[in-house]
Amino acid sequence: MEENKELIAQKIMKGLIEFRRLHKHKSPICSLTHSEIIVLSSIKSYVETHKLGIKTSELSNILNVASPTITQQVNSLERRGFVERAVDKEDRRAVRIKVTEKGEEVLKKASEEFEASINGLVEYLGPGQSEQLADLLSKTFNYFMNNENNL
Incomplete structure (x- = not known):
């Protein structure tokens, strides 16, 4: 019985690792x-x-990512016209970042592509398995939220 639990745990870990790798190998959404x-x-x-x-x-605090990493990301987004920087009117030392109209458009398109992808998954799995997957994902999320030491 214990051996079976270990095999199941390994299978779950493999699946999670594959999902983590998936977005690295998949082509970018909207560039x-x-x-x-x-x-x-x-x-x-x-x-x-x-x-x-x-x-x-x-932004660094919200995403729990080092500031230099965020700065690189923002620089890249700014070069391509998705965000813009402006000096804070109240604190001239601070620079604030906003999404441009082009950024709004690409976010909308990315959202539409993601929704189409999920709809394709639902079609592929069918209603029963899709409902089961949704329930299992919710339970999984709750488990890890309530057991922070598990991640």
Whole structure:
């Protein structure tokens, strides 16, 4: 019985590792990497709530990523016209980042592509297995949220 649990655990770990590798091998969505989409989406969400642009340090804290990494991502997004930087009117030392119209468009397209991908998965699995997968993912999330030492 214990051996069976270990085999199942190994199978789950293999599946999770494969998913982690998946976004590295899959072609980028809308010419953006998975990480860039997350950064762009986080900037947009912050601005929707706070109305001001976000500082690099705030973005770094939200995403729990080192500031130099965020700076590289933002530089890349800015070069391609997806974000813009502006000096903070109240604190001239601070620079705030906002999503441009081009960035909004690419986020919308990325969201549509992701939704189409999930709809394709539902079609592939069928209603029963899709419902089962959704329930299992929810349970898995709750397990790891309530047992933080497991990750």
